[in-house]
Amino acid sequence: MRFEIRVAPNSGFCFGVRRAIEIAEKTLASTKEAFSIGPLIHNPQVIDRLRQAGLQPVDSPEAVDPSGTVIIRSHGVRPDVLSRLNERAAKSIDATCPLVKKAQQSAELLALEGYTVVILGERNHPEVEGLVGHAPGAIVVNADEEVPVLPHGSKIGLVAQTTQYPADFRRVIERITRNDFDEARIFNTICHATVERQKAAVELATDVDIMFVLGGRNSANTNHLAKICKATGVDTYHIETAGELDEKWLDGKRRVGVTAGASTPEWIIEQFVSRLEKVSGG
Amino acid sequence: MRFEIRVAPNSGFCFGVRRAIEIAEKTLASTKEAFSIGPLIHNPQVIDRLRQAGLQPVDSPEAVDPSGTVIIRSHGVRPDVLSRLNERAAKSIDATCPLVKKAQQSAELLALEGYTVVILGERNHPEVEGLVGHAPGAIVVNADEEVPVLPHGSKIGLVAQTTQYPADFRRVIERITRNDFDEARIFNTICHATVERQKAAVELATDVDIMFVLGGRNSANTNHLAKICKATGVDTYHIETAGELDEKWLDGKRRVGVTAGASTPEWIIEQFVSRLEKVSGG
Numbered sequence: 122m123r124f125e126i127r128v129a130p131n132s133g134f135c136f137g138v139r140r141a142i143e144i145a146e147k148t149l150a151s152t153k154e155a156f157s158i159g160p161l162i163h164n165p166q167v168i169d170r171l172r173q174a175g176l177q178p179v180d181s182p183e184a185v186d187p188s189g190t191v192i193i194r195s196h197g198v199r200p201d202v203l204s205r206l207n208e209r210a211a212k213s214i215d216a217t218c219p220l221v222k223k224a225q226q227s228a229e230l231l232a233l234e235g236y237t238v239v240i241l242g243e244r245n246h247p248e249v250e251g252l253v254g255h256a257p258g259a260i261v262v263n264a265d266e267e268v269p270v271l272p273h274g275s276k277i278g279l280v281a282q283t284t285q286y287p288a289d290f291r292r293v294i295e296r297i298t299r300n301d302f303d304e305a306r307i308f309n310t311i312c313h314a315t316v317e318r319q320k321a322a323v324e325l326a327t328d329v330d331i332m333f334v335l336g337g338r339n340s341a342n343t344n345h346l347a348k349i350c351k352a353t354g355v356d357t358y359h360i361e362t363a364g365e366l367d368e369k370w371l372d373g374k375r376r377v378g379v380t381a382g383a384s385t386p387e388w389i390i391e392q393f394v395s396r397l398e399k400v401s402g403g
Numbered sequence: 404m405r406f407e408i409r410v411a412p413n414s415g416f417c418f419g420v421r422r423a424i425e426i427a428e429k430t431l432a433s434t435k436e437a438f439s440i441g442p443l444i445h446n447p448q449v450i451d452r453l454r455q456a457g458l459q460p461v462d463s464p465e466a467v468d469p470s471g472t473v474i475i476r477s478h479g480v481r482p483d484v485l486s487r488l489n490e491r492a493a494k495s496i497d498a499t500c501p502l503v504k505k506a507q508q509s510a511e512l513l514a515l516e517g518y519t520v521v522i523l524g525e526r527n528h529p530e531v532e533g534l535v536g537h538a539p540g541a542i543v544v545n546a547d548e549e550v551p552v553l554p555h556g557s558k559i560g561l562v563a564q565t566t567q568y569p570a571d572f573r574r575v576i577e578r579i580t581r582n583d584f585d586e587a588r589i590f591n592t593i594c595h596a597t598v599e600r601q602k603a604a605v606e607l608a609t610d611v612d613i614m615f616v617l618g619g620r621n622s623a624n625t626n627h628l629a630k631i632c633k634a635t636g637v638d639t640y641h642i643e644t645a646g647e648l649d650e651k652w653l654d655g656k657r658r659v660g661v662t663a664g665a666s667t668p669e670w671i672i673e674q675f676v677s678r679l680e681k682v683s684g685g
Contacts, residue, residue: 294580298573298589305589307580 122371126397128379129325131318132335133390135383137218138162141195142171144216148192149175155190158182158202159247161216162195163340164384166362182206190214195384196247197221199254220283221248224310225255231278232256236306237271241293242282246341249282256280264289268296276304283312284342284383286319286349315342315383319349322380326350329378331370332357335389336382343382350380362389363396371400404653408679410661411607413600414617415672417665419500420444423477424453426498430474431457437472440464440484441529443498444477445622446666448644464488472496477666478529479503481536502565503530506592507537513560514538518588519553523575524564528623531564538562546571550578558586565594566624566665568601568631597624597665601631604662608632611660613652614639617671618664625664632662644671645678653682 134142141161148155154175160168161176168178176192182205185191190212193203197217206213217225231238238259242249253259256278262268264286271277277297281290290311297305326332332350334357336343347359355378358370371377377397381390416424423443430437436457442450443458450460458474464487467473472494475485479499488495499507513520520541524531535541538560544550546568553559559579563572572593579587608614614632616639618625629641637660640652653659659679663672 291577291580295573295577298576298591302591304591305587307587307589309580309584309586 122400122402124371124374124401125376126379126394126401127325127329127376128390128394129318129321131314131321132379132381133383133385133387135312135314135318137195137220137312138384141192141216141218142167144214145171145176145192146174148190148214152190155192156185156211157192157194158185158198158206159194159196160339161192162384163343164337164382164386165339166389167384167386182209182211185209185211187211192216194247195221197225197251198247199251201254218283220310220312221251224280224283224308225252227280227308227310228252228256228259228278231280231306231308232259236276236278236304238278238280239268239293239297240280240282241285241290243341246282248284248341252280252282262293264292268293268300270300271302273301274303275301276306277302279305279307280310282341283310284315284345285311286345287311287316318342318380318383319346322346323349323353325378325380326353326355326357329355329376330374331355332378332380333393334359334380334382335361335393336385337361340382340384343385346380346382363393366393366396368400404682404684406653406656406683407658408661408676408683409607409611409658410672410676411600411603413596413603414661414663415665415667415669417594417596417600419477419502419594420666423474423498423500424449426496427453427458427474428456430472430496434472437474438467438493439474439476440467440480440488441476441478442621443474444666445625446619446664446668447621448671449666449668464491464493467491467493469493474498476529477503479507479533480529481533483536500565502592502594503533506562506565506590507534509590509592510534510538510541510560510562513562513588513590514541518558518560520560520562521550521575521579522562522564523567523572525623528564530566530623534562534564544575546574550575550582552582553584555583556585557583558588559584561587561589562592564623565592566597566627567593568627569593569598600624600662600665601628604628605631605635607660607662608635608637608639611637611658612656613637614660614662615675616641616662616664617643617675618667619643622664622666625667628662628664645675648675648678650682
């Protein structure tokens with residue numbers, strides 16, 4: 122079997138994920154152990170390594186050892202989780218992605234200034250839960266849902282989960298402004314790096330015979346990547362590690378594309394490409 | 404010739420025009436004469452009547468008698484015109500339509516808070532000139548124009564001339580949000596009564612054989628009415644008075660529709676309908 126292997130530009134770690142991991146590693150270097158509320162990032166393999174280094178994901182602030190250190194995950198948390206952590210007197214270190222932070226601040230400002238806040242995102246994603254916490258009463262919609270019709274004279278504020286598609290964001294804007302409204306204030310909180318990664322992945326997908334998307338199954342942006350690659354019509358496989366590769370998938374393929382989510386580390390991409398090279402006899 | 408005559412609901416004077424005329428009449432009742440910068444409203448027949456009652460339209464603040472009274476037209480004026488009037492010490496009475504006032508305040512707020520202000524409207528219309536005066540440096544676009552691409556990180560503010568079409572407004576919003584932007588703040592300054600008048604006119608236009616749109620040739624909202632009635636495919640005539648009717652137009656017509664702009668007085672509509680009734684032998 123002989124095929125060409127191409128890795129999409131902008132694959133793998135984004136700035137916010139790299140920063141969160143660096144913060145965790147630096148913290149663990151001095152404290153030896155620390156907690157995070159939920160996984161620090163959405164990649165099980167990275168989380169395993171961090172667990173070995175002493176980072177323990179827990180479900181709630183109450184599960185944190187009062188004398189311990191807690192690292193706020195890259196997706197951010199609700200303000201009430203922060204205050205519960207502060208009450209417990211555990212030392213907390215903020216590894217929230219700066220772009221998520223900005224989205225939280227935008228949601229908070231809109232709520233404080235009396236806007237009805239609409240959030241485009243996945244209802245149960247921790248980032249969105251954090252955003253809603255910053256704008257209590259916010260309405261969460263996904264790209265397929267209608268926006269509720271608000272009373273005449275409404276002031277509507279809109280933010281998006283940072284990993285949403287720009288096209289979906291525009292669709293929600295269209296729905297909001299098709300209804301009656303007095304003022305619409307829209308913060309474009311979509312991460313530019315995510316958009317670039319999506320573009321590069323789609324471009325590569327249209328030019329290969331099979332596409333691999335590497336990353337956590339719990340990673341929203343990796344799932345998005347797989348969805349849009351599949352939508353180009355190419356055979357697409359979303360896997361977490363090289364170990365999941367079934368060589369039969371490669372039968373008759375001449376051009377193989379690879380991309381990876383924002384929380385997928387370089388070593389996972391490298392191991393997968395090495396495995397592909399072996400199969401290709403390279 | 405026998406035909407049915409139907410007048411569209413919501414034809415004629417809107418709240419803002421009625422208010423401006425009442426202010427003028429009340430003022431003239433005590434002062435006997437007064438000035439306006441440009442015509443008070445966009446209807447030549449009403450302006451003629453007001454001129455006979457003592458209201459003199461002038462081109463600039465400097466043409467106002469310093470001891471006289473000036474009435475600010477329904478379309479509003481630029482702030483510098485206001486201050487020039489104050490400097491001349493002429494007494495000024497504000498007949499700006501409250502909805503135009505609100506649009507001016509929105510444009511001013513956006514400019515003060517550092518937004519790049521975009522105005523959907525007709526560049527040379529007095530209302531738009533007033534809006535630009537409240538947001539110096541604002542970019543005026545019409546429905547057929549692209550919105551300039553702004554630098555990365557831009558905060559864009561949008562308002563519309565009160566008589567624009569909602570569909571055009573949404574088109575501009577779509578163009579703005581298709582480009583890169585950080586924040587878009589949109590004030591829906593379109594007059595609801597204008598929208599209702601347009602809807603009623605289009606509905607009637609699709610149900611008659613000929614449509615008459617009554618109102619000043621210089622009236623933006625009357626021109627809009629004529630345009631959207633014509634767009635339904637029905638024969639459409641935009642005239643100012645009954646005197647302009649050519650009876651040949653009615654040959655073979657069985658259902659005749661009438662609508663009128665926001666600055667068209669009831670007596671013009673009545674005179675026209677009477678004339679139609681005579682032609683119809685009614």
